[in-house]
Amino acid sequence: MARCLATWSLLAVASTVTVAQTTISDDRTTATGTTISVSEVATPSGAYQSYSSQITLDTTDLGSITTGDGTSSTFTDNATQSTGQSTVKTSATDTVTFLTGAAGTSTTRIGNFSTSAATSAAPTVTNTQPCNNYPEFCARKYSNITEISCHNSPFVQTNNLAANQQYDVTLQLDDGVRFLQAQIQWPTNATSGDAPHFCHTSCDILDAGPITDWLTSVKDWVAAHPYDVVTILLGNGNYSIPSMYVPFIEQTGILRYIYTPPVVPMTLGDWPTLTEMILGGKRVVMFMDYMANQTEYPWLQDEFGSMWETPFDPTNQTFPCDVARPPNLSHNDTMNRMSLINHNLNLPLNILGASMLVPARTELNVTNNVTGYGSLGLAADTCVGEWAKAPNFLNVDYYNDGGFPGSVFEVAAKMNNVTYNRKCCGVSTSGAARHVLGGSGVAYAMGILALSWALL
Ligand SMILES: *[C@@H]1O[C@H](CO)[C@@H](O)[C@H](O)[C@H]1NC(C)=O
Ligand SMILES: *[C@@H]1O[C@H](CO)[C@@H](O)[C@H](O)[C@H]1NC(C)=O
Ligand SMILES: *[C@@H]1O[C@H](CO)[C@@H](O)[C@H](O)[C@H]1NC(C)=O
Ligand SMILES: *[C@@H]1O[C@H](CO)[C@@H](O)[C@H](O)[C@H]1NC(C)=O
Ligand SMILES: *[C@@H]1O[C@H](CO)[C@@H](O)[C@H](O)[C@H]1NC(C)=O
Ligand SMILES: *[C@@H]1O[C@H](CO)[C@@H](O)[C@H](O)[C@H]1NC(C)=O
Ligand SMILES: *[C@@H]1O[C@H](CO)[C@@H](O)[C@H](O)[C@H]1NC(C)=O
Ligand SMILES: *[C@@H]1O[C@H](CO)[C@@H](O)[C@H](O)[C@H]1NC(C)=O
Ligand SMILES: *[C@@H]1O[C@H](CO)[C@@H](O)[C@H](O)[C@H]1NC(C)=O
Ligand SMILES: *[C@@H]1O[C@H](CO)[C@@H](O)[C@H](O)[C@H]1NC(C)=O
Numbered sequence: 001m002a003r004c005l006a007t008w009s010l011l012a013v014a015s016t017v018t019v020a021q022t023t024i025s026d027d028r029t030t031a032t033g034t035t036i037s038v039s040e041v042a043t044p045s046g047a048y049q050s051y052s053s054q055i056t057l058d059t060t061d062l063g064s065i066t067t068g069d070g071t072s073s074t075f076t077d078n079a080t081q082s083t084g085q086s087t088v089k090t091s092a093t094d095t096v097t098f099l100t101g102a103a104g105t106s107t108t109r110i111g112n113f114s115t116s117a118a119t120s121a122a123p124t125v126t127n128t129q130p131c132n133n134y135p136e137f138c139a140r141k142y143s144n145i146t147e148i149s150c151h152n153s154p155f156v157q158t159n160n161l162a163a164n165q166q167y168d169v170t171l172q173l174d175d176g177v178r179f180l181q182a183q184i185q186w187p188t189n190a191t192s193g194d195a196p197h198f199c200h201t202s203c204d205i206l207d208a209g210p211i212t213d214w215l216t217s218v219k220d221w222v223a224a225h226p227y228d229v230v231t232i233l234l235g236n237g238n239y240s241i242p243s244m245y246v247p248f249i250e251q252t253g254i255l256r257y258i259y260t261p262p263v264v265p266m267t268l269g270d271w272p273t274l275t276e277m278i279l280g281g282k283r284v285v286m287f288m289d290y291m292a293n294q295t296e297y298p299w300l301q302d303e304f305g306s307m308w309e310t311p312f313d314p315t316n317q318t319f320p321c322d323v324a325r326p327p328n329l330s331h332n333d334t335m336n337r338m339s340l341i342n343h344n345l346n347l348p349l350n351i352l353g354a355s356m357l358v359p360a361r362t363e364l365n366v367t368n369n370v371t372g373y374g375s376l377g378l379a380a381d382t383c384v385g386e387w388a389k390a391p392n393f394l395n396v397d398y399y400n401d402g403g404f405p406g407s408v409f410e411v412a413a414k415m416n417n418v419t420y421n422r423k424c425c426g427v428s429t430s431g432a433a434r435h436v437l438g439g440s441g442v443a444y445a446m447g448i449l450a451l452s453w454a455l456l
């Protein structure tokens, strides 16, 4: 792949910068780093895998969930399943019922959750246990739910223009994000045996640290939230072969929760329900955009075999719901796969013939809003209009900002036909001040200007 390299100095320091005889103070405006090399911004484009037919993988992950043939099976996550006449709810401490994968089975789970077999006629049961925050989602297929996705989830760094999120991944998950996207790069000074890092374009612009740190945070959150299914999309920034990443992924222990699909590629109908994944203890879905090899690692799924994306890093508020990747996808395949919409508006910084995109933060009140030109709500509606189904993943910057706090979750709730009733955002840290866009946006714009002057 051709890459145009440009090198320049990014002037930077902490909260006070002197540029062209103008002093700018704003803790969100400066970039850090000294001399950096940046690839010209371009849509990633590796080889796309094509499938002439579905391949069946040798996996028994969730296979026994839907049996009901008189045998009983033990699942991980301390959930056990045995057959019975019907499913009723019993719990000493909570009134929760879990809709099991198949009629005629009952489920016992250690903790505040248990169901047992009854011999009487099946009672009418109402599920009260939320799966991914809503009881309604438990019985739905994974592929039939719209989730908020954090574009560049690990890129949380004040004082850095290239940052994409304000809150770290634990807060993202606490707030209701269930899809996490991130790009892996190798630091230029990495030596053999070093872990790859999550970096923005180049590790010299924004280095969010070894992938093992972030993945461990996700694993810890998943372990503590037994009714949640979390998806990770790894951007293979260097198009490295999977075996260069896998040992580091394994090291974190997250594979204990990994979901392995039964077939490749997965069509919409092939996905299990959240209930099935939760009972099976397989609650982490992992995709990689390029170079996945499911013969070698069946769980590291080829993103574009199951999903398509709208244009990458948009700079135009029209946000068409066009299929950008994989290229030339047939109409049938488009209708049979999940979709991810890139709804993160970017501002191009053109310097020395190369360009860098940074999130258009002053526009977030519009971009992440429920209605209006350029809003997430409008873009999601556009997709429904065009493809007659809701988009699956709404990939946004600064999910906590919008027309009002949580407006992106309001959009997702509308797509899911549920009522948004949650608090947003960042509230689980003891009274952490919520970041509010206001006058500082002006300073932000000035910061960008100053940065451009400095670079010219
Ligand atoms: C299952 O439960 C037992 C006892 O409650 C506990 O010791 C064990 O760690 C649990 N296993 C998992 C995988 O959570
Ligand atoms: C069960 O729920 C009660 C109250 O809701 C809580 O205090 C307790 O820790 C829970 N137990 C387990 C094992 O989750
Ligand atoms: C998606 O979920 C809704 C709500 O439960 C349901 O009505 C619809 O049939 C589901 N669609 C598919 C394709 O499973
Ligand atoms: C690579 O460079 C970064 C930043 O200068 C430094 O923090 C890190 O320790 C270096 N890593 C190695 C393996 O030398
Ligand atoms: C990253 O990619 C570059 C060029 O594409 C290659 O030379 C280098 O070996 C790769 N680094 C790693 C760690 O795979
Ligand atoms: C995928 O992995 C298999 C098994 O290790 C290997 O034979 C095959 O060459 C790999 N495919 C690619 C495209 O690297
Ligand atoms: C945005 O896209 C629309 C439709 O393609 C086009 O008409 C418009 O000129 C574009 N705006 C900018 C600023 O590029
Ligand atoms: C997509 O189709 C166009 C025109 O039909 C063709 O020029 C292009 O090479 C195709 N791209 C890929 C990646 O197949
Ligand atoms: C597309 O799907 C429809 C219905 O499933 C089928 O009849 C048709 O043959 C498919 N077209 C192609 C080109 O595969
Ligand atoms: C969005 O916020 C910016 C300031 O950050 C303000 O200038 C602009 O008017 C706001 N847009 C709307 C539609 O309220």
Ligand SMILES: *[C@@H]1O[C@H](CO)[C@@H](O)[C@H](O)[C@H]1NC(C)=O
Binding pocket: 365, 366, 369, 370, 371, 372, 403, 404
């Ligand atoms: C955001 O959407 C809400 C609800 O539709 C609307 O009332 C508000 O004016 C919008 N805000 C902006 C900045 O567009």
Ligand SMILES: *[C@@H]1O[C@H](CO)[C@@H](O)[C@H](O)[C@H]1NC(C)=O
Binding pocket: 417
């Ligand atoms: C959406 O929710 C409304 C109100 O709860 C309900 O009447 C309607 O049937 C739902 N539609 C779908 C497709 O689930």
